[in-house]
Amino acid sequence: MPRSSPLSYMDEQSEAAECFENILRNVSTPGASQLFQGQLTHKSRCSTCGTETSTDDPFWSLPLELVGSDRDYKVVDGVADFFRESHVSGPNQLFCDRCDAKSDATMKFEIKHQPEVLMLMLKRFKFDYGYMNYVKMNHSVRIPYKLQIPPSGAQSQTYELYAFVEHVGELKCGRYTVTIRSQDDEKWYHFNDSEVRLLSFQPFQLDITERSRDAYLLFYRKVAAAETSSTSEAFKEDTRDKNKQRDHDAKTTGNKAVEGAAAGSQDKMDRRETEKKRRVNDRGDRGGGNSLAKQGDEKIMTEWKSECQPSSEGRPDIP
Template sequence: MDGRLTDIFSGFGVNINFVPTVKRPVMDQISSSSPPVTQHQHQQTSEDSTSKFVAHLQGWTGPALFPLSDLKGSELDVFLPGLWVTLHVICINTFVLHTLQSQGSGRQVHLTEFTRTLASQLTVDSSVTVPVLPRLNSSSYQETSLPNVSKQRLVTVSYGEYRDMKLQGWNTPGVCGLDNSGNSCYLNAVLQCLCSTVPLVEHLLNQDTRKELAKSKCRVAEVFVRLLEEMWLGRNSSCAPVEARSVLCSILPQFNNNSQQDAQELLLFLLNALHDNLKKVAKRQMRSSIRQPRQNQNRNCATAAGDSTIVSHLFEGQLSYMILCMHCNHQAHSTQTFTVLSLPIPTDIIKCSIQDCLSLFFEQTLLTGGEQMLCSVCGLKRETAVLTCLDKPPEILLLHLKRFGCKGKNQVKLRTNVVFSMKLDLTPFLSTSVQNTSYSSYRLYAVVNHAGHLNMGHYTALCHNVLTRTWHCFDDSAVREVQDSFVQSPNAYLLLYSRRPFQKPKIHGL
């Protein structure tokens, strides 16, 4: 353990010294004034001290709480493993902090003495996460000088500073857990992803937008805005989206139960509801603009014209279809607006890439038999080739992996490990009209995972925070920071990519 921790921290230029309280070989301890030591005493002292220290570092036995003679062998096998795993996890973490703190003043902390003090402190107060150890900071504790301290870059972290940093992490804007109100993990995961969609958050938390929503009595948008405000400007580590769920269930009764629901389906319904509410605001603005002076009328009408909202601006893209009659080669073209791309997963393989799924989605399709299409030139149904491409890439690209399907007559969940990257290039799938633009490069900023089976499972979310530039895992109310390597998972179900890098949102009070 000491070698492992030393290697890890040495990469940051931090010097950590583990000083065992093991007596050196007796020949090194004997001075001219010391009484003679017999060979038997020498061997016994060396073996006892070494065996105790080795056992202590192994984390299964040791002198910190009680001597080994107090328990029988059978009790040791059952009791000590669970106790010492728990205790040593706390001990090692706390030991590292106090070692770093001690280095600033050229001191060393002995591991065995540290464990004894830690155990005593936990006996007094077991509720503290990182116990304060006054004995190690007092002058009564014997310390030795740390040689060559000035040659290393040292980090000093006090318990108070560590506590403040931890609390500050809990209160990071946009990093807030959501309580599970009864199998609502699918809702919580979707809400976390939308909470991490910075342009949407910035627009909805704008003071003018909030006033217009209140005037137009938009229930879904108002409730969602209040939840975003609590998640971005609140001071709690988690909150309960009870009001949001209640309003959603009132307009979407299919979600008004405690059964597992589909996160992708909910996401589509929620975006549609927000879009409808914001269109209501736009129409109200258009009506009011008619009564305003002429110089402001054009600007307001342009803002409210059509059905465009922040939802459609961010999430809507357009697919282009080229339809070719295989009999007369007549070509026809059509387009379709989309919000989510539902990608098929290659069958009968264990692992594939997100590019494989995209290629399968955009591959040329031949319609034969009962799927033949009517050719306007031939006047008959003919075999038809359909070529699909991306004509207008959206600002926010939502990719849905079709993990729930049929195998024969049975519904199954596809557990193929779809490997995806932080950056996604859509160039091979763009139409010729947009291939030479900068629309093709995307960055991953959120993932919804589904673990479990078809009818019984659990949703979690992984989201990138624009302020800390780090990823967080949201498991309902439990939140933890994770490394980039943790984002890749065989449980990925929804992937959210952004065409532009997010900036710190301009939110009043942030």
């Protein structure tokens, strides 16, 4: 069916998120909701009378607004903004039952139940009143491999990225692709229609974040506390092993240097002694008789004793 209105185009491009949520809602087994559905508590406080109210609502995805300048948008900052307390006033005032009127208020979201799989939706499509049409926001987004939900507090849970959907192209002419990390070999694969290929450059090899101008849906899986602890212990153990190896190498290098110096000194002394004996023999051979050999030997011994006389420090001067 042809689509003619701007809103129709918007519906078409948001089809990935809406279609996925509709499928999850209509799955007959409770497994889908146990994996993908979380629960938020919406708290508000009237600025006039101080009355606090709270309501619990299920959610399938957390929407993140791509607002601000043209600089990189950080998912970590978007999550922090989502859970940060905000103040509403003017046309956004909330109705207070106690005051029986609209009033300024503060409100915030708290997560009551964290899903096993968390889906973040980056809101890349907005209505531009200048063009009176929907446009795509091509912000570069920094996607973290690991994420804390909420960012702080005792209830904070660690999640790690395992898949992300990208919208490639413009609002009226684009397509969706998905990149998934396999649980079999822990490598990232790219799915583009019927084509599936292993990425030649694996994400998150050089940094803990990756940059994308097309990322639209991010899928994070919950990391068990034991798994996080084992990862941390493995990192600490690896660091300890590296430090031990470094100390061992330094000690070995130092010992080799000392042994080399001692061996060099001993070798020098052996060569001097050999040279003196050779000189003695040479003199004896040239004299042709025992008397000359004896005289040469006595002369050499006299030279040796002269050279090895104790110094003022009480030790032989050995050149």
